[in-house]
Amino acid sequence: DAGITQSPRHKVTETGTPVTLRCHQTENHRYMYWYRQDPGHGLRLIHYSYGVKDTDKGEVSDGYSVSRSKTEDFLLTLESATSSQTSVYFCAISERTNTGELFFGEGSRLTVL
């Protein structure tokens, strides 16, 4: 199994509070991604990174920011959480872009009250 750890695995927070989810990998893969999973939508890309300090927006990036200061860590921040951001968040990594194969973390369930 790919060495991907997400933390926290579960979090309940209130509207308006900041939240940071962490993805840590031990595979030294260059590419990292944050997806959210919602019923009826499958998984949708929030942000991705193609190297240290190199990030870009995905399909549903509004309300989220990311940072990658080290190869192994990719942080997803909700500056002011809203109920619409209640979701399961998955981190994924990949070694190359020419195959597109992703390895996923276990997911982080976030509930915003």
Added chain:
Amino acid sequence: AQKVTQAQTEISVVEKEDVTLDCVYETRDTTYYLFWYKQPPSGELVFLIRRNSFDEQNEISGRYSWNFQKSTSSFNFTITASQVVDSAVYFCALSDKYNFNKFYFGSGTKLNVKP
């Protein structure tokens, strides 16, 4: 625009039945990859198969087989002699070879295999 449609929201079968999960995709690219992922009740996402747009050969892996048809933009997944352990949500996904950020998932099909 890239799009993946899994029209079957939920399927229920009895163990040992064969079942096919449908996946239809839309893309303007000539080079792309298609994938199937499995999400068992425990929640993790497990990679099952990758197929590139230039390889239309069907693939078989044990009880699993995949039928890729560019003419109908479909990449269907068949489980032969289903087992209870096959119960999961299955996602079909589409990516572009040159733009790794464009990875689009279908909404998933939940498969229930009853004993």
